[in-house]
Structures are given as C-alpha cells and as structure tokens.
Amino acid sequence: MTIILEIPLRNFQFWSGGKDRAEKCTDEQLDEIESMMKDIVPENGWTEAEVNDFFWFEFDTIANWLGYKGEEYFDAGVTESDVQDAEDWFNCILNANEMIDIANLDRNDYIYRDEDEEYVLDEDLVYDDFSDWWSNMNDIEKVKEYRKYE
Numbered sequence: 001m002t003i004i005l006e007i008p009l010r011n012f013q014f015w016s017g018g019k020d021r022a023e024k025c026t027d028e029q030l031d032e033i034e035s036m037m038k039d040i041v042p043e044n045g046w047t048e049a050e051v052n053d054f055f056w057f058e059f060d061t062i063a064n065w066l067g068y069k070g071e072e073y074f075d076a077g078v079t080e081s082d083v084q085d086a087e088d089w090f091n092c093i094l095n096a097n098e099m100i101d102i103a104n105l106d107r108n109d110y111i112y113r114d115e116d117e118e119y120v121l122d123e124d125l126v127y128d129d130f131s132d133w134w135s136n137m138n139d140i141e142k143v144k145e146y147r148k149y150e
Contacts, residue, residue, distance in 0.1 A: 018052035
C-alpha cells in the first residue's frame with residue numbers, strides 16, 4: 001500500500017543527520033527550502049527517506065539556495081552578501097593608522113627615520129602587511145572582523 005501525505009517541511013519528522021541539519025533552519029528557511037524542493041520533485045514525489053537524506057547529505061545545496069556558500073557558512077551565519085560587504089569594507093580602508101589598529105599591527109615596525117632624521121610612517125609597508133593579514137583569513141573570519149566595525 002502506498003500512502004501519500006502532503007505536509008509542510010516544517011512539520012516533517014527528520015531523523016539522524018537530516019534532523020541535525022533541519023534543526024538549524026528557521027521555519028521561514030524551511031518554507032523557502034520546501035519551495036525549492038518542489039521545483040526538483042522526483043517523478044513519484046519525495047519519499048520520507050529522500051527528504052531526510054537530502055537534508056543529511058545535500059545540505060550544501062540547501063545552504064546555497066538560502067544564500068550561503070555551504071554548510072560551514074550557514075552555520076556561521078555568513079551569506080554571500082556578507083562576504084561581499086566585508087570585502088567592500090576592507091577596500092575602503094585607506095588610512096595607514098586605521099589599518100594598524102584594525103589588524104593589531106605593531107606601529108613601531110613601520111616607523112623609520114628619513115633623510116632629515118624625522119620619524120616617518122612607512123605607509124606602503126603598512127598597506128602590504130594589512131593586505132597580507134586580510135588575505136590570510138577565510139571568508140568567515142573576514143566577515144567576523146568586518147562585523148566588529150559595522
């Protein structure tokens with residue numbers, strides 16, 4: 001006997017890894033996922049096991065539908081838009097002193113005496129080290145850093 005039920009995804013009884021991932025989602029996200037799943041419904045509909053396994057083994061796809069690069073980004077609450085905002089923020093930082101403060105660089109490492117024996121800040125070196133500091137972070141770390149200054 002075949003029994004066909006139509007229930008909202010938010011009321012679906014997930015288990016194991018599917019349950020772990022579904023519990024990370026808000027009701028609104030589950031509604032959005034449900035809408036996306038309707039677009040790719042198998043010919044005979046979704047079985048319970050297929051729905052659960054989709055959440056368990058294809059959560060990167062689900063996270064992507066919701067605007068995240070993958071499960072790790074979803075877990076961190078970092079969307080593609082957040083990553084772009086962080087990059088835009090970084091690219092707008094032009095002041096060497098601000099760069100030193102943000103990256104916790106040692107100001108003394110960038111001060112030298114010029115030909116007039118005056119102390120000068122080597123802004124090019126600050127920029128290079130600041131850029132290296134930023135480049136050595138992954139997207140999630142960049143967004144966390146950006147959020148400190150929002």
